[in-house]
Amino acid sequence: MVPKYVYGAISNVFTVWDSDGSLDADGQRAFLDFLLSSRAISAYFVRSGMGQMYAYEYDDVKMMIDVACKHLAGKAPVLVGTAGIWDKNYDKRPDPEVFTRQAVELSKYAESAGAAGVVHTMPEAIAPKAGETCADVTRRYFETINAAVSIPIFIYQPGFTHKDYWVNMQLACDLASLPNVKGMKLSSDDARYIYDIYYAVKDQDFGMIAGSEFSFVAALYAGARACIGQGCTVNPIVVKAAHDRFEAGDRQGALDAQRSLNYLCDMSKATVEWLKRYAAEQGYPVKPYHRMVKDNPYMSNPDPLAEADYHAFKAVRDEELAKYENVPLLTS
Helix, strand or coil: CCCCCCCEEEEECCCCECCCCCECHHHHHHHHHHHHCCCCEEEEEECCCCCCHHHCCHHHHHHHHHHHHHHHCCCCCEEEECCCCCCCCCCCCCCHHHHHHHHHHHHHHHHHHCCCEEEEECCCCCCCCCCCCHHHHHHHHHHHHHHHCCCCEEEEECCCCCHHHCCCHHHHHHHHCCCCEEEEEECCCCHHHHHHHHHHCCCCCCEEEECCHHHHHHHHHHCCCEECCCHHHHCHHHHHHHHHHHHCCCHHHHHHHHHHHHHHHHHCCCHHHHHHHHHHHCCCCCCCECCCCCCCCCCCCCCCCCHHHHHHHHHHHHHHHHHHCCCCCCCC
């Protein structure tokens, strides 16, 4: 059965780093408390895409698992990105056996720590063997993870996934048939592609998750169960409002919330740094740093947040969120 927490806004939790690039455990706990205060988030996905998942080392993942699972125990479900270690440098792919072994070990570690589920990206780190396709690699990889844990497994296809590793209708059906694979975050704004994949798994016990809030309401029409995008962390109450209104049959209200989501995304700059700074301003001691990317032509460091941009987006966000002041919040 698809877990009940697959609804509305699932936060792609930002990672809190110290000035030297190390994980800041105290700051991470403070940031989780800040997110909890919204009372509009259904689950918390750590080592997420916007949390710099490709910048993690093996021990960093275990540390994040320990911090998040212990801190949110009894408060909220935690999903953990537990793929093997790779910095997304296609010129320096890891040993496939090491990558898969790490994925299994980290997934088991997350399960033992109390995680509600694990999240795995499409296995681009593993090149096909002779006579194999990328779809063959993906099936084999998720069959391995499925056999390793008993908690829900979620597939994650980021928007910048190499096209050879994109899921198609047949592959979606194959993966959805694995007993512990319970859903997929599909990051795309292509309505035709979203519809085809969602339609392929419509009769299976499988929850599709919109990977972009720009197309959340369109994805709801196709059968989405939840959303994971920057708005799910920056303005989750609007994401929840869009979903609640859709479920209540208030289609215009859902479309109005969708417009708010699009507008807020369009207006934001240096989103991760912005929210960390805002959290600190609200009394949660969170540092604004990110872990610097080096010697990787496929990844880059974000532009710094200008002072004027911080205040401009704060005003826009405050004005937009005022429209949702009466939205019922989560009870837990």
